[in-house]
Amino acid sequence: MSAPDLTRKTAIVTGGGSGIGASLTRALVAAGAHVVCADLDLAGAESVASAAQGLGSATARRVDVTSADEVQQAVDAVVAEHGHLDLMFNNAGITFLGNTEDLTLDQWNAIIDVNIRGVVHGVHAAYPQMIKQGSGHIVNTASMGGLMAAGLMTSYVTTKHAVVGMSLALRTEAAAYGVGVTAVCPAAVDTPILDKGEVGRFRGRDFYLEGQGIKNPVDPDLLARRVLEAVAADRALVIEPRQARMAWRVGRLAPIFVNKAATKFIAKQRALAT
Known part of the structure; x- marks a missing residue:
């Protein structure tokens, strides 16, 4: 599928200063959209916005x-300037990796605030405007961790399951208003998040790749293109790469087998970390 034409469309990308958000910003600008690259790290957002090239434009x-x-x-500012908000990418997220008993309540609160409430805030701000204008699309970045469950990332899995459930539920309501909703559920993506959020002696990058059965992380620019294609086709889920889609299907058909395999993997990871 060719890249969609997003000329004169407007978009907000949270977590746009790095990783998947940066790739989404670049892909949107290339497709002709005006993008607000939103991030807690303003310098990172400015760097991404200034470097994005294409028929569209980006501001930080x-x-x-x-x-x-x-x-x-942020939503009100886009509507005030352009009269509409076409695409809302609730993409900002954090992760913690390690034994659940080692997580502090502050860490639990932080990941819930960003990964769940951050998406809720985006939906709460953008969805009424999209209903009013009779069009729009909300894209929520989840994870394979939102479709399948494994230990040592319990807090992350909890939040991403919530994002998937929210997205699929909202999708059934939003269709009546001409609004689409998509959840993005990639396996490990080659972004800084793979090396962040480690708790104890567990190493993020190796854990994510081995645990998801892939040799190489997903290229974020390729993922961004797949996401825009999914939006154009109004698809409910984006699951990348192919191995992840296969694992998801196996998990649906044989959940007990997958649970046992995950339990063995966690035991191996704990032994390696001691």
Whole structure:
């Protein structure tokens, strides 16, 4: 499928200063959209926005997704300038990796605030505007961790399951208003998140790749293109790469087998970390 034409479309990408968000910003600008690259790290967002090339344009904005007011202000600013908001990418996220008993309540609260409430704030701000204009698309970045479950990333899996459930439920409501909803569920993506959020002695990158049965992480630019194709086709889920789609199907058909395999993998990881 060729890249969609997004000329004169407007978009907000949270977590746009790095990783998947940066790739989405670049892909949107290349497709002709005007993009607000929103991130807590304003310098990172400015760097991405200034480097994006294409028929569209990008501006940077500092947005803390844990603040409903800041997310609402970003949406209001786009509508005030352009009269509409066409695409809302709720992409900002964090992760913690390690034994669940080692997680502090502060860490639990942080990941819930960003990964769940951050998406809720984006939906709460953008969805009423899209209903009003009778069009639009909301894209929520989840993870394979939102479709399948494995230990040592319990807090992350919890939040991403919530994002998938929210997206699929909202999709059934939003269709009546001409609004689409898509959940993005990639396996390990080659972004800085693979090397962040480690708890204890567990190493993120190797854990994510081995645990998801892939040799190489997903290229974020390729993922961004797949996401825009999915939006154009109004697909409910984006699952990348092919091995991830196969694993998801196996998990649906044989959940007990997958649970046992995950339990063995966790035991191996704990032994390696001691």
